[in-house]
Amino acid sequence: MPTVCPPTIRAVTDHQPQLDQVLHAVLDVLGAEVAGVFLHGSAVLGGLRPDSDLDVFVVARRRMTDRERRDLLQGLLGISGRGARNGEPARPVELIVVAQGDVRPWRYPPRCDFLYGEWLREEFERGEVPAPAVMPDLAPLITMVLLGDTPLHGPPPARLLDPVPHDDLRRAIVAGVPELLADLESDTRNVLLTLARVWTTLATGTIVSKDAAASWVLDRVPARHRPVLGRARSLYLGGRDSLADPATPADSVEPGRESWHGEMPEVRAHVDLVVRAIEQLAARDGQ
Numbered sequence: 001m002p003t004v005c006p007p008t009i010r011a012v013t014d015h016q017p018q019l020d021q022v023l024h025a026v027l028d029v030l031g032a033e034v035a036g037v038f039l040h041g042s043a044v045l046g047g048l049r050p051d052s053d054l055d056v057f058v059v060a061r062r063r064m065t066d067r068e069r070r071d072l073l074q075g076l077l078g079i080s081g082r083g084a085r086n087g088e089p090a091r092p093v094e095l096i097v098v099a100q101g102d103v104r105p106w107r108y109p110p111r112c113d114f115l116y117g118e119w120l121r122e123e124f125e126r127g128e129v130p131a132p133a134v135m136p137d138l139a140p141l142i143t144m145v146l147l148g149d150t151p152l153h154g155p156p157p158a159r160l161l162d163p164v165p166h167d168d169l170r171r172a173i174v175a176g177v178p179e180l181l182a183d184l185e186s187d188t189r190n191v192l193l194t195l196a197r198v199w200t201t202l203a204t205g206t207i208v209s210k211d212a213a214a215s216w217v218l219d220r221v222p223a224r225h226r227p228v229l230g231r232a233r234s235l236y237l238g239g240r241d242s243l244a245d246p247a248t249p250a251d252s253v254e255p256g257r258e259s260w261h262g263e264m265p266e267v268r269a270h271v272d273l274v275v276r277a278i279e280q281l282a283a284r285d286g287q
Contacts, residue, residue: 025075053092
């Protein structure tokens with residue numbers, strides 16, 4: 001069974017006002033139908049980084065209605081990231097709602113009832129509304145929720161969610177690799193770090209932060225494949241971009257939008273190496 005770093009209390013208290021807003025938005029829409037709300041992600045994997053989302057997982061007693069999806073979306077648009085209405089800097093929010101009956105008893109692939117992410121803001125502002133969908137990635141997310149054990153509302157998550165079998169966790173994270181690769185040029189930093197975490201989880205059975213996963217991988221790849229992942233890790237931790245124009249203020253580039261154009265051959269070579277390692281481990285585990 002995977003292990004995870006213990007939750008970081010400071011990650012909660014430092015962002016409690018925004019978390020309170022998120023929780024209010026959820027309860028305002030779903031009320032007594034909310035069985036539990038849990039913090040997960042970076043906040044329970046060693047601490048929030050400069051560009052980390054606030055990751056929130058909601059277990060509802062039933063599936064949402066179309067009206068509830070629209071209302072919750074509108075509430076989150078005014079809380080998350082650059083859309084925050086109070087004028088204060090706000091973290092991007094990633095919020096998932098599952099109906100308890102869709103994930104307990106556990107079955108694969110699981111169904112997500114609602115997904116909000118700041119990367120989807122433009123689509124939401126054009127009028128699109130999150131729709132229910134099969135989502136294999138719920139397997140590692142539920143694993144993090146259970147291991148992080150950080151309720152914002154309701155009982156501990158183990159009272160509402162079943163543990164994900166190792167085989168389903170493994171095949172879920174492997175299933176997400178093609179989608180990651182499709183985003184390599186548009187979301188290079190995140191793809192590099194997420195692939196590092198996939199490899200680390202398959203090899204060690206432990207779910208760690210992206211920077212810790214990158215460190216693990218950096219110790220295991222040839223020197224020529226280290227610079228691009230080292231850069232991604234440094235940027236994730238809030239370090240100065242070694243390839244940025246020295247005259248450019250460090251805070252003037254939108255998070256995650258740094259240029260990787262000149263490094264794409266090295267990026268692809270690194271990714272090919274990591275994907276081969278992932279495929280070999282997946283094949284071994286599948287025997």
